[in-house]
Amino acid sequence: MTIRIYLAGPEVFLADAVAAGEAKKAVCARHGAVGVFPLDPIDSALADAQADRWYAIYLRNEAHIRSCDALVANLTPFRGPSGDAGTVYELGFMRALGRPVAAYSTVAAPFTERTRAFLGDAARRRADGEWEDAEGLSLESFGLTDNLMLDGGVRASGGIVAVRDVPDAARWTDLAAFEEAVRAIVAACAHG
Template sequence: MIRSLYLAGPDVFRPDARERGAELKALCARHGFEGLFPLDQDVPGHVTDPVEQAKWIYRANIGLIERADAVLANLDFFRGPEPDSGTCFEVGYAVARGKPVFGYIPDGGTFAARIRRRHPHAIGPDGVLDVHGWSIEEFGLPLNLMLAVPAPLVVGDAGMALAQLERYRERMAASPG
């Protein structure tokens, strides 16, 4: 049974990150889930070295993922035409641990179409390769296949993803076995 969700995403970098975390957790509660937001934990005051702070944050976030029943991931583009790399790691870690992952993105379309629409400066003149001559993945999925295949994606916001997750949980509870 899914009761708790690790809230992955670049939301931790927003200027209002703690407020955003509180909003996401309240939204989770309205759908019957406990939200676990990375910034719920503060680096202890005695950990002052930046590298040690990074290690502490890493271990704390892994601990939250371990504690969670599933992951809800904001997979919107972040600082370019790809999702946040830390979020991608967290998704992969959760999948490797056998935890369900549910993602959300704000706009529909294939990955290549989304890049062309939102980051046209990244597309080469032929429209098929990027500006460096590298292929743009096109499998008809809204994100790279390593994210889109294991994680059901909702086009919309966190609330819409939570509504889908709630329906998923109800189906799982109703199914025998």
């Protein structure tokens, strides 16, 4: 059986999104899997019937996810300290389906450090030494790649979070961490 992997990530926003998807699908093929990119066509009568383009996109992405055996999510920080919100949703959706998930990031700094940098002077230490924001809300300080629910969901499914620190210019094109995640998810599916 050929494993179908949904390729979740903010690459859909790149000017060359289709080329980015093709590069990721080529990595999957090298490992005996089929990569399914969110922009790939898929038959969906429900999506075709929608007047709102955004809702049709949502329905097609959900159909893609349901058609796959596993998911690899790009959790590289996107427009802030955390992964792309849509990618995070897709990871959780696949996890809720009970299928294996893996993730990767091309930024090695832990979530706490990235959040502190994002908040700047609004991040401050509490008397107990923990960090909080300007509203007094604590910052996660577990040394994880992203929010504990993401790292936890990946671990609970038997997946990995692969991390490689790459130069900013290559953060959306360097596929070394992605390939590590693909290898791991293919192995997990083969043994699962």
